[in-house]
Amino acid sequence: MPVVAIAAIVMVVFLFMKFPVFAAVLAGSLTYFALTPGIATRIFAQRVVTGMESIPLLAIPFFVCAGVFMNYSGVTKRVMDFCEVLMARVPGGLAQVNVLLSTLMGGLSGSNLADAAMEAKMLVPEMERKGFSKEFSSVVTAVSAMITPLIPPGIAMIIYGSIANVSIGKLFIAGIGPGLLLCIAMMFLCGIISTKRGYTSSTKEGKVTAREFLRAFVHAIPPLLLPVIIIGGIRLGIFTPTEAGAVAIVYSLVLGFAYREMKFKDLLQGMKETILTTSSIMMIVGAASSFAWILTREQIPQKVTEFIIGSISNKYVFLMIVNFLLLFIGMFIEGNAAMIVLVPILAPVARAYGIDDIQFAMTFIFNMAIGCVTPPMGTLIFVTCGITGCKIKDFIRESIPFYFLLFGCLLLLTFVPLFSTGIVNLFY
DSSP: OOHHHHHHHHHHHHHHTTOOHHHHHHHHHHHHHHHSTTOOTHHHHHHHHHHTOOGGGGHHHHHHHHHHHHHHTTHHHHHHHHHHHHTTTSTTTHHHHHHHHHHHHHTTTOOHHHHHHHHHHHTHHHHHHTTOOHHHHHHHHHHHGGGTTTSSSOHHHHHHHHHHTOOHHHHHHHTHHHHHHHHHHHHHHHHHHHHHHTOOOOSSSSOOOHHHHHHHHHHHHHHHHHHHHHHHHHHTTSSOHHHHHHHHHHHHHHHHHHTTOOOHHHHHHHHHHHHHHHHHHHHHHHHHHHHHHHHHHTTHHHHHHHHHHHHOOOHHHHHHHHHHHHHHHHTTSOHHHHHHHHHHHHHHHHHHTTOOHHHHHHHHHHHHHHHTTSTTTOHHHHHHHHHHOOOHHHHHHHHHHHHHHHHHHHHHHHHOTHHHHHHHHHHO
Protein backbone atom coordinates (compact mmCIF):
# COMPACT_ATOMS: atom_id res chain seq x y z
CA MET A 1 0.00 0.00 0.00
CA PRO A 2 1.40 3.48 -0.89
CA VAL A 3 2.68 5.45 2.08
CA VAL A 4 0.34 8.36 1.32
CA ALA A 5 -2.65 5.99 1.55
CA ILE A 6 -1.48 4.77 4.96
CA ALA A 7 -1.09 8.39 6.09
CA ALA A 8 -4.64 9.18 4.93
CA ILE A 9 -6.02 6.14 6.76
CA VAL A 10 -4.25 7.17 9.97
CA MET A 11 -5.73 10.67 9.68
CA VAL A 12 -9.27 9.34 9.12
CA VAL A 13 -8.98 6.85 12.02
CA PHE A 14 -7.88 9.62 14.37
CA LEU A 15 -10.78 11.79 13.24
CA PHE A 16 -13.27 9.01 13.98
CA MET A 17 -11.64 8.56 17.40
CA LYS A 18 -12.71 12.18 18.13
CA PHE A 19 -9.16 13.55 18.25
CA PRO A 20 -8.90 17.31 17.61
CA VAL A 21 -8.84 17.98 13.86
CA PHE A 22 -5.33 19.47 13.86
CA ALA A 23 -3.98 16.50 15.85
CA ALA A 24 -5.52 13.99 13.45
CA VAL A 25 -4.08 15.76 10.40
CA LEU A 26 -0.66 16.06 12.06
CA ALA A 27 -0.73 12.35 12.86
CA GLY A 28 -1.34 11.52 9.21
CA SER A 29 1.48 13.82 8.09
CA LEU A 30 3.91 12.42 10.66
CA THR A 31 3.09 8.90 9.50
CA TYR A 32 4.07 9.81 5.96
CA PHE A 33 7.36 11.40 7.00
CA ALA A 34 8.21 8.50 9.31
CA LEU A 35 7.57 5.81 6.67
CA THR A 36 9.08 7.59 3.65
CA PRO A 37 12.82 6.93 3.29
CA GLY A 38 15.15 9.71 2.23
CA ILE A 39 13.00 12.60 3.37
CA ALA A 40 14.12 14.87 6.23
CA THR A 41 11.60 15.07 9.07
CA ARG A 42 12.46 18.74 9.63
CA ILE A 43 10.56 19.45 6.41
CA PHE A 44 7.41 18.48 8.32
CA ALA A 45 7.94 21.28 10.85
CA GLN A 46 8.86 23.72 8.08
CA ARG A 47 5.66 22.98 6.17
CA VAL A 48 3.48 23.44 9.28
CA VAL A 49 5.06 26.82 10.04
CA THR A 50 5.17 27.94 6.39
CA GLY A 51 1.49 27.11 5.99
CA MET A 52 0.65 29.68 8.65
CA GLU A 53 2.96 32.40 7.31
CA SER A 54 0.88 33.31 4.26
CA ILE A 55 0.26 37.07 4.12
CA PRO A 56 -3.44 36.76 3.13
CA LEU A 57 -4.04 34.65 6.26
CA LEU A 58 -3.07 37.67 8.34
CA ALA A 59 -6.59 38.94 7.66
CA ILE A 60 -8.04 36.12 9.80
CA PRO A 61 -7.06 37.47 13.26
CA PHE A 62 -8.04 40.97 12.14
CA PHE A 63 -11.57 40.03 11.11
CA VAL A 64 -12.00 37.69 14.09
CA CYS A 65 -10.97 40.53 16.40
CA ALA A 66 -13.33 42.99 14.69
CA GLY A 67 -16.22 40.54 15.05
CA VAL A 68 -15.50 39.96 18.73
CA PHE A 69 -15.32 43.69 19.43
CA MET A 70 -18.62 44.18 17.59
CA ASN A 71 -20.27 41.82 20.07
CA TYR A 72 -19.03 43.96 22.96
CA SER A 73 -19.90 47.32 21.39
CA GLY A 74 -23.69 47.14 21.53
CA VAL A 75 -23.89 46.73 17.77
CA THR A 76 -25.82 43.45 17.94
CA LYS A 77 -28.67 44.96 19.95
CA ARG A 78 -29.05 47.89 17.53
CA VAL A 79 -29.04 45.63 14.47
CA MET A 80 -31.57 43.30 16.13
CA ASP A 81 -33.89 46.22 16.93
CA PHE A 82 -33.78 47.20 13.26
CA CYS A 83 -34.58 43.63 12.20
CA GLU A 84 -37.54 43.51 14.59
CA VAL A 85 -38.96 46.70 13.08
CA LEU A 86 -38.54 45.37 9.54
CA MET A 87 -40.15 42.01 10.35
CA ALA A 88 -42.88 43.37 12.62
CA ARG A 89 -45.78 42.16 10.46
CA VAL A 90 -44.10 39.40 8.42
CA PRO A 91 -45.35 35.81 9.01
CA GLY A 92 -42.89 34.11 11.31
CA GLY A 93 -42.05 37.18 13.34
CA LEU A 94 -38.96 36.41 15.43
CA ALA A 95 -37.98 33.48 13.18
CA GLN A 96 -37.61 36.01 10.36
CA VAL A 97 -35.66 38.31 12.68
CA ASN A 98 -33.36 35.39 13.44
CA VAL A 99 -32.58 34.83 9.74
CA LEU A 100 -32.21 38.52 8.89
CA LEU A 101 -29.99 39.16 11.91
CA SER A 102 -27.64 36.36 10.82
CA THR A 103 -27.45 37.87 7.35
CA LEU A 104 -26.66 41.36 8.60
CA MET A 105 -24.30 40.17 11.34
CA GLY A 106 -22.49 37.98 8.80
CA GLY A 107 -20.81 41.12 7.52
CA LEU A 108 -19.77 42.04 11.05
CA SER A 109 -18.86 38.94 13.06
CA GLY A 110 -17.40 36.64 10.36
CA SER A 111 -17.84 33.61 12.64
CA ASN A 112 -20.80 31.22 12.28
CA LEU A 113 -20.23 29.69 15.71
CA ALA A 114 -20.17 33.12 17.40
CA ASP A 115 -23.32 34.09 15.51
CA ALA A 116 -25.13 30.89 16.52
CA ALA A 117 -24.10 31.24 20.16
CA MET A 118 -25.18 34.88 20.28
CA GLU A 119 -28.61 34.25 18.75
CA ALA A 120 -29.18 31.10 20.80
CA LYS A 121 -28.78 33.24 23.93
CA MET A 122 -30.61 36.35 22.75
CA LEU A 123 -33.41 35.15 20.47
CA VAL A 124 -34.33 31.54 21.27
CA PRO A 125 -35.71 32.27 24.79
CA GLU A 126 -37.78 35.12 23.35
CA MET A 127 -38.99 32.92 20.48
CA GLU A 128 -40.12 30.25 22.96
CA ARG A 129 -41.93 32.91 24.98
CA LYS A 130 -43.78 33.92 21.79
CA GLY A 131 -44.92 30.32 21.21
CA PHE A 132 -42.24 28.90 18.92
CA SER A 133 -41.07 25.39 19.77
CA LYS A 134 -37.57 24.91 21.17
CA GLU A 135 -36.68 22.58 18.27
CA PHE A 136 -37.80 24.99 15.56
CA SER A 137 -36.08 27.95 17.25
CA SER A 138 -32.82 26.01 17.57
CA VAL A 139 -32.88 24.82 13.95
CA VAL A 140 -33.56 28.32 12.59
CA THR A 141 -30.69 29.67 14.70
CA ALA A 142 -28.20 27.02 13.57
CA VAL A 143 -29.12 26.98 9.88
CA SER A 144 -29.28 30.77 9.59
CA ALA A 145 -25.77 30.93 11.09
CA MET A 146 -24.64 29.19 7.88
CA ILE A 147 -25.11 32.52 6.14
CA THR A 148 -22.25 34.06 8.15
CA PRO A 149 -19.33 32.42 6.26
CA LEU A 150 -21.01 33.36 2.96
CA ILE A 151 -21.54 37.07 3.60
CA PRO A 152 -18.26 39.04 3.40
CA PRO A 153 -15.85 39.10 5.13
CA GLY A 154 -16.03 35.32 5.70
CA ILE A 155 -12.95 33.54 7.06
CA ALA A 156 -13.53 30.65 4.63
CA MET A 157 -13.11 33.00 1.68
CA ILE A 158 -9.74 34.20 2.96
CA ILE A 159 -8.48 30.63 3.37
CA TYR A 160 -9.84 29.50 -0.01
CA GLY A 161 -8.40 32.51 -1.83
CA SER A 162 -4.95 32.05 -0.30
CA ILE A 163 -4.88 28.34 -1.23
CA ALA A 164 -6.33 28.49 -4.74
CA ASN A 165 -4.72 31.82 -5.67
CA VAL A 166 -8.11 33.42 -6.29
CA SER A 167 -8.81 37.11 -5.61
CA ILE A 168 -10.09 37.41 -2.03
CA GLY A 169 -11.75 40.71 -2.95
CA LYS A 170 -13.77 38.97 -5.68
CA LEU A 171 -14.68 36.15 -3.28
CA PHE A 172 -15.95 38.70 -0.76
CA ILE A 173 -18.25 40.22 -3.39
CA ALA A 174 -19.28 36.80 -4.76
CA GLY A 175 -20.45 35.73 -1.29
CA ILE A 176 -23.25 38.30 -1.34
CA GLY A 177 -25.23 36.30 -3.93
CA PRO A 178 -25.27 32.91 -2.13
CA GLY A 179 -25.80 34.67 1.21
CA LEU A 180 -28.88 36.53 -0.02
CA LEU A 181 -30.16 33.41 -1.80
CA LEU A 182 -30.05 31.41 1.43
CA CYS A 183 -31.52 34.31 3.43
CA ILE A 184 -34.52 34.73 1.13
CA ALA A 185 -35.10 30.98 0.83
CA MET A 186 -34.99 30.56 4.62
CA MET A 187 -37.34 33.46 5.23
CA PHE A 188 -39.79 31.97 2.73
CA LEU A 189 -39.64 28.55 4.43
CA CYS A 190 -39.94 30.05 7.92
CA GLY A 191 -43.02 31.97 6.77
CA ILE A 192 -44.66 28.80 5.43
CA ILE A 193 -43.92 26.74 8.56
CA SER A 194 -44.96 29.55 10.91
CA THR A 195 -48.24 30.10 9.08
CA LYS A 196 -48.99 26.37 9.09
CA ARG A 197 -48.27 26.01 12.81
CA GLY A 198 -49.89 29.27 13.85
CA TYR A 199 -46.71 30.90 15.21
CA THR A 200 -47.14 34.61 15.95
CA SER A 201 -46.42 37.02 13.10
CA SER A 202 -45.73 40.05 15.26
CA THR A 203 -42.43 41.01 16.87
CA LYS A 204 -43.78 44.16 18.48
CA GLU A 205 -46.99 45.09 20.23
CA GLY A 206 -49.06 47.51 18.17
CA LYS A 207 -48.26 49.11 14.85
CA VAL A 208 -44.70 50.23 14.05
CA THR A 209 -44.70 53.99 13.57
CA ALA A 210 -42.56 55.87 11.08
CA ARG A 211 -40.67 57.43 14.01
CA GLU A 212 -39.79 53.99 15.44
CA PHE A 213 -38.64 52.74 12.07
CA LEU A 214 -36.50 55.80 11.40
CA ARG A 215 -34.87 55.65 14.84
CA ALA A 216 -34.04 51.94 14.48
CA PHE A 217 -32.70 52.51 10.98
CA VAL A 218 -30.47 55.42 12.00
CA HIS A 219 -29.02 53.42 14.92
CA ALA A 220 -28.30 50.48 12.59
CA ILE A 221 -26.58 52.51 9.86
CA PRO A 222 -23.07 52.79 11.42
CA PRO A 223 -22.55 49.03 11.98
CA LEU A 224 -24.15 48.10 8.64
CA LEU A 225 -21.69 50.40 6.85
CA LEU A 226 -18.78 48.10 7.75
CA PRO A 227 -19.26 45.61 4.86
CA VAL A 228 -19.74 48.56 2.50
CA ILE A 229 -16.48 50.12 3.70
CA ILE A 230 -14.60 46.83 3.37
CA ILE A 231 -15.86 45.92 -0.12
CA GLY A 232 -15.71 49.51 -1.38
CA GLY A 233 -12.18 50.02 -0.06
CA ILE A 234 -10.92 46.81 -1.65
CA ARG A 235 -12.64 47.49 -4.97
CA LEU A 236 -11.33 51.07 -5.17
CA GLY A 237 -7.82 49.91 -4.29
CA ILE A 238 -7.68 51.92 -1.06
CA PHE A 239 -6.55 48.87 0.92
CA THR A 240 -5.96 45.14 0.50
CA PRO A 241 -8.20 42.47 2.11
CA THR A 242 -5.59 42.08 4.86
CA GLU A 243 -5.51 45.82 5.53
CA ALA A 244 -9.31 45.81 5.46
CA GLY A 245 -9.20 43.62 8.57
CA ALA A 246 -7.22 46.27 10.41
CA VAL A 247 -9.69 48.92 9.25
CA ALA A 248 -12.53 46.76 10.58
CA ILE A 249 -10.88 46.59 14.02
CA VAL A 250 -10.48 50.37 14.20
CA TYR A 251 -14.07 50.87 13.05
CA SER A 252 -15.43 48.40 15.64
CA LEU A 253 -13.46 50.15 18.40
CA VAL A 254 -14.76 53.55 17.30
CA LEU A 255 -18.35 52.25 17.45
CA GLY A 256 -17.75 50.59 20.82
CA PHE A 257 -16.45 53.73 22.47
CA ALA A 258 -18.93 55.98 20.64
CA TYR A 259 -21.82 53.93 22.02
CA ARG A 260 -20.10 54.00 25.44
CA GLU A 261 -20.77 50.28 25.91
CA MET A 262 -17.25 48.89 25.52
CA LYS A 263 -15.18 48.98 28.70
CA PHE A 264 -11.47 48.33 29.13
CA LYS A 265 -12.21 44.85 30.53
CA ASP A 266 -14.25 44.11 27.39
CA LEU A 267 -11.24 45.13 25.30
CA LEU A 268 -9.01 42.66 27.18
CA GLN A 269 -11.62 39.90 27.00
CA GLY A 270 -12.09 40.51 23.28
CA MET A 271 -8.35 40.23 22.67
CA LYS A 272 -8.28 36.98 24.64
CA GLU A 273 -11.14 35.52 22.59
CA THR A 274 -9.41 36.63 19.39
CA ILE A 275 -6.20 34.84 20.35
CA LEU A 276 -8.04 31.61 21.24
CA THR A 277 -10.18 31.60 18.09
CA THR A 278 -7.30 32.52 15.78
CA SER A 279 -5.04 29.90 17.39
CA SER A 280 -7.56 27.12 16.78
CA ILE A 281 -7.98 28.17 13.12
CA MET A 282 -4.26 28.54 12.45
CA MET A 283 -3.39 25.21 14.07
CA ILE A 284 -5.75 23.53 11.62
CA VAL A 285 -4.34 25.59 8.74
CA GLY A 286 -0.74 24.67 9.62
CA ALA A 287 -1.50 20.97 10.07
CA ALA A 288 -3.55 20.73 6.89
CA SER A 289 -0.86 22.64 4.99
CA SER A 290 1.66 19.92 5.76
CA PHE A 291 -0.72 17.23 4.47
CA ALA A 292 -1.45 19.31 1.35
CA TRP A 293 2.32 19.43 0.70
CA ILE A 294 2.40 15.63 0.88
CA LEU A 295 -0.39 15.38 -1.70
CA THR A 296 1.49 17.79 -3.96
CA ARG A 297 4.76 15.86 -3.58
CA GLU A 298 3.01 12.62 -4.52
CA GLN A 299 1.39 14.43 -7.49
CA ILE A 300 -2.07 13.43 -6.27
CA PRO A 301 -3.78 16.52 -7.81
CA GLN A 302 -2.32 15.77 -11.24
CA LYS A 303 -3.26 12.09 -11.05
CA VAL A 304 -6.78 12.90 -9.86
CA THR A 305 -7.18 15.47 -12.64
CA GLU A 306 -6.07 13.00 -15.32
CA PHE A 307 -8.31 10.25 -13.94
CA ILE A 308 -11.43 12.41 -13.62
CA ILE A 309 -11.07 14.09 -17.01
CA GLY A 310 -10.42 10.71 -18.60
CA SER A 311 -13.51 9.20 -16.94
CA ILE A 312 -15.99 12.10 -16.98
CA SER A 313 -16.59 14.24 -20.05
CA ASN A 314 -19.34 16.49 -18.65
CA LYS A 315 -18.47 19.25 -16.19
CA TYR A 316 -21.92 19.13 -14.59
CA VAL A 317 -21.50 15.46 -13.77
CA PHE A 318 -18.16 16.40 -12.20
CA LEU A 319 -19.83 19.13 -10.13
CA MET A 320 -22.50 16.72 -8.87
CA ILE A 321 -19.85 14.18 -7.87
CA VAL A 322 -17.92 16.93 -6.09
CA ASN A 323 -21.09 17.97 -4.26
CA PHE A 324 -21.73 14.42 -3.00
CA LEU A 325 -18.07 14.09 -2.00
CA LEU A 326 -17.96 17.38 -0.12
CA LEU A 327 -21.30 16.80 1.62
CA PHE A 328 -20.04 13.43 2.83
CA ILE A 329 -16.65 14.77 3.94
CA GLY A 330 -18.28 17.78 5.60
CA MET A 331 -20.20 15.40 7.87
CA PHE A 332 -16.95 14.24 9.48
CA ILE A 333 -14.19 16.82 8.91
CA GLU A 334 -13.99 20.47 9.94
CA GLY A 335 -14.51 22.77 6.95
CA ASN A 336 -11.20 24.66 7.05
CA ALA A 337 -9.17 21.44 7.27
CA ALA A 338 -11.11 19.86 4.41
CA MET A 339 -10.64 22.99 2.35
CA ILE A 340 -6.85 23.09 2.75
CA VAL A 341 -6.50 19.42 1.81
CA LEU A 342 -9.07 19.23 -0.99
CA VAL A 343 -8.85 22.60 -2.75
CA PRO A 344 -5.36 21.90 -4.19
CA ILE A 345 -6.79 18.64 -5.61
CA LEU A 346 -10.20 19.77 -6.90
CA ALA A 347 -9.60 23.38 -8.01
CA PRO A 348 -7.21 22.39 -10.86
CA VAL A 349 -9.74 19.82 -12.08
CA ALA A 350 -12.51 22.43 -12.08
CA ARG A 351 -10.30 24.78 -14.11
CA ALA A 352 -9.58 21.97 -16.57
CA TYR A 353 -13.34 21.67 -17.16
CA GLY A 354 -13.61 25.41 -17.74
CA ILE A 355 -15.57 26.05 -14.54
CA ASP A 356 -15.25 29.62 -13.27
CA ASP A 357 -12.94 29.89 -10.24
CA ILE A 358 -15.42 32.06 -8.33
CA GLN A 359 -18.37 29.74 -9.00
CA PHE A 360 -16.44 26.68 -7.87
CA ALA A 361 -15.22 28.51 -4.77
CA MET A 362 -18.76 29.44 -3.75
CA THR A 363 -20.01 25.90 -4.40
CA PHE A 364 -17.15 24.50 -2.30
CA ILE A 365 -17.69 26.93 0.59
CA PHE A 366 -21.47 26.34 0.56
CA ASN A 367 -20.90 22.58 0.78
CA MET A 368 -18.60 23.06 3.78
CA ALA A 369 -21.19 25.34 5.40
CA ILE A 370 -23.83 22.60 5.07
CA GLY A 371 -21.44 20.25 6.87
CA CYS A 372 -21.73 22.47 9.95
CA VAL A 373 -25.41 21.52 10.36
CA THR A 374 -25.24 17.83 9.43
CA PRO A 375 -24.58 15.03 11.93
CA PRO A 376 -22.48 13.47 13.31
CA MET A 377 -19.87 16.29 13.48
CA GLY A 378 -22.03 19.36 12.82
CA THR A 379 -20.44 22.05 14.98
CA LEU A 380 -23.41 24.42 14.71
CA ILE A 381 -25.71 21.66 15.98
CA PHE A 382 -23.67 21.14 19.14
CA VAL A 383 -23.13 24.85 19.84
CA THR A 384 -26.82 25.73 19.42
CA CYS A 385 -28.25 22.71 21.24
CA GLY A 386 -25.70 23.11 24.03
CA ILE A 387 -27.07 26.58 24.75
CA THR A 388 -30.78 26.05 24.08
CA GLY A 389 -31.02 22.60 25.70
CA CYS A 390 -32.62 21.09 22.59
CA LYS A 391 -32.12 17.32 22.14
CA ILE A 392 -30.03 16.36 19.11
CA LYS A 393 -32.62 13.86 17.83
CA ASP A 394 -35.36 16.50 18.02
CA PHE A 395 -33.10 18.99 16.24
CA ILE A 396 -32.39 16.58 13.36
CA ARG A 397 -36.08 15.69 12.95
CA GLU A 398 -37.04 19.37 12.83
CA SER A 399 -34.21 20.08 10.34
CA ILE A 400 -35.57 17.88 7.53
CA PRO A 401 -37.37 20.68 5.59
CA PHE A 402 -34.30 22.89 5.96
CA TYR A 403 -32.02 20.16 4.56
CA PHE A 404 -34.17 20.03 1.43
CA LEU A 405 -33.94 23.82 1.18
CA LEU A 406 -30.14 23.74 1.55
CA PHE A 407 -29.77 21.09 -1.16
CA GLY A 408 -32.01 23.14 -3.45
CA CYS A 409 -29.85 26.23 -2.94
CA LEU A 410 -26.74 24.12 -3.55
CA LEU A 411 -28.13 22.93 -6.89
CA LEU A 412 -28.83 26.53 -7.92
CA LEU A 413 -25.27 27.55 -7.08
CA THR A 414 -23.95 24.51 -8.94
CA PHE A 415 -25.89 24.90 -12.18
CA VAL A 416 -26.65 28.65 -12.31
CA PRO A 417 -23.34 30.60 -12.24
CA LEU A 418 -25.24 33.89 -12.06
CA PHE A 419 -25.84 33.43 -8.31
CA SER A 420 -22.06 33.30 -7.71
CA THR A 421 -20.59 35.49 -10.43
CA GLY A 422 -23.38 37.97 -11.23
CA ILE A 423 -22.48 40.61 -8.63
CA VAL A 424 -18.75 40.07 -9.23
CA ASN A 425 -19.23 40.82 -12.93
CA LEU A 426 -21.08 44.02 -12.05
CA PHE A 427 -18.24 45.22 -9.77
CA TYR A 428 -15.37 44.09 -12.01
